[in-house]
Amino acid sequence: MQDVFITGVGITRFGKFPNETLASLGRAATLDALRDAGIGPQDVDVISCGSARSGILNNHESGVGQLIGWELGIRTIPVYNVKNYCASGSTAFDVAYMAVAGGFQDVALVIGVEKMSVRAEKGRPITSDGVEVETDFGFTPPAVFAASAAEHMADFGTTREQIAMVAVKNRKNAEHNPVAQYRSPVTVEEVIASPSVAGLLNLFDCCPTGDGAAVVVLMSPDAVRRHGAQKRAVRVAASVLASGEYDQIKPLTTFHLDVLSSRKAYEKAGIGPEDVDLAEVHDAFTITEIIHAEDLGFVAKGEGGRAVEAGEFSIGGRLPISPSGGLLTKGHPLGATGTAQLVELTQQLRGESGPRQVEGAKVALAQLSGGFMESDLATSSMIILAR
């Protein structure tokens, strides 16, 4: 097995863009990433493309990778089209990582893309694939995580204000992120006063839906040298996927698969959670950032709310989380989210993040969950990058 490096990243703005397509979004982010890596389409050996809902929403179930490759004149190479719920982009990354680390290919393009703004036309809610209990009985993601929030407050004394502070922090981070979907600041009071979505989770506690694409270029050590990409290359220290949980669904304040995959990732990278300088996590809801921070070992179980309040997860704090603004604020176009996390962390580790730079960052972690923890049809992705 050989080392793998990220040598180029590209991203579109996240938001609702009715005039854009999977192809146009993917093309824009890919061109951005190729330029960043200093290579052309002809240098790409393999495409791995993640999108979660391109079939049901856009009638492009299989060939999204080919579609985007075709736009760029990329031909005859292997293309993998990968689906794994919200972790589709991360799973596409893992496939490309294997292709390069295993010595099968030298230069891989990992494309994450989603176009969700057509959803309204379809007149149906976005629910998790095939999970009828949620669709039929209204046990939707906000409802599930509202139950998590209530349990976290009851078990650990987490306050409503602490939960709201996640949104406040991530909005503040997004103010300096030009690609983020929502960039205006909010206050704790505004979060708590925003319209209720489910239980105590309000509008500003929930991530938006949207369109977008994010792309990373992976290279083998040989390719890094050949393309002179050493200077800004970021090493992939671990990529771990764990799927299909079968355990008890209670308590709702911990996700066993994330505990498992993070420990495996730390072991592979030869580090512990105390070595992580910054992280992007699956903050689809305010409460989930708190739970993930605990499950990943950044703080003890139950201490996440207090850590947010103390500013530990803010830029300038002990371990900044969601410096990009996270899913909550940057946005969550499903298939693009996993690769977008890697765009942010790569720029941070290179010291290219401008006003939202985490100073001196050497080790960064990206975590995404996919599917429904409650249904056993889940997946957890953990990717560690290092400079």
Add this chain to the structure above:
Amino acid sequence: MQDVFITGVGITRFGKFPNETLASLGRAATLDALRDAGIGPQDVDVISCGSARSGILNNHESGVGQLIGWELGIRTIPVYNVKNYCASGSTAFDVAYMAVAGGFQDVALVIGVEKMSVRAEKGRPITSDGVEVETDFGFTPPAVFAASAAEHMADFGTTREQIAMVAVKNRKNAEHNPVAQYRSPVTVEEVIASPSVAGLLNLFDCCPTGDGAAVVVLMSPDAVRRHGAQKRAVRVAASVLASGEYDQIKPLTTFHLDVLSSRKAYEKAGIGPEDVDLAEVHDAFTITEIIHAEDLGFVAKGEGGRAVEAGEFSIGGRLPISPSGGLLTKGHPLGATGTAQLVELTQQLRGESGPRQVEGAKVALAQLSGGFMESDLATSSMIILAR
């Protein structure tokens, strides 16, 4: 890179089974494959699952691998859900092959599954993903390949009877295949007299749609030893994927991607087409078996029709093609087709194919095309197995 072996295969009957689900089909084939490999669900390190239309047809776009794993109590391992048109099962195989060959995992389950019989309820034709020119203008697969057939006849003197003989041969093979969808013999006259579908292609020139699952177990050399699977293990000599053609669409009598991927596969396996003892190809239409046989180098371009007539591709002939009955007769449940080819070839190389055994077979090739050659959103998979 280490060697990879197929040590277990499992398959359901192919056909229209309204009472079966993706989960029940996948479970049955997986249990079959695990038994054949002499292992249990707990021995599996990774699942790679291919299905082409599970989102649009079955509302399960992402998590088919987790769904089937869940049925078997398989948990916490990585699951990849892979889509690539008709080559979805083959692409899932290629991902699992990388996982084992690259040393990431020891035991991989490759699941191909599709449930197409719900199509009728949806009231829409199955057309290739997002290829509007075909959907809107009726340039459907049968129409495209009818044009190929007409061109092949005009350019090379191939006769209508020779084209029909592919269906006759493959029906004859399927007579001895208990999983095949259509097993009764047909004559050249019956093929030519069957109802017209498009141009000169009639009902018996076209593969059926259906439901089914096929599974293969892959092992590293270590795992083969550990599980005592040496005796019936079949080595993967090459797995090659080529996607996203960009060339001229004329002539319609050759598919450049297949020429390319087959040459790469021969090179990787260290063999030539003359070393192939038997093959399963993408005989979705009678004419395509002829074209593929030529593109893969089994006969010179234009000679495929005459080779069928001379019995060269029959069991007992020089290079038997579609001994299982092929897509034409065994059936073509999209995602399951690629893994089903490997089930057949593995059984053949083990000498376990009973009345349809190809005697003394040592090298076997599986070829599938995905997407539409005419649209640039294509893929070609070539897998070579050896004993």
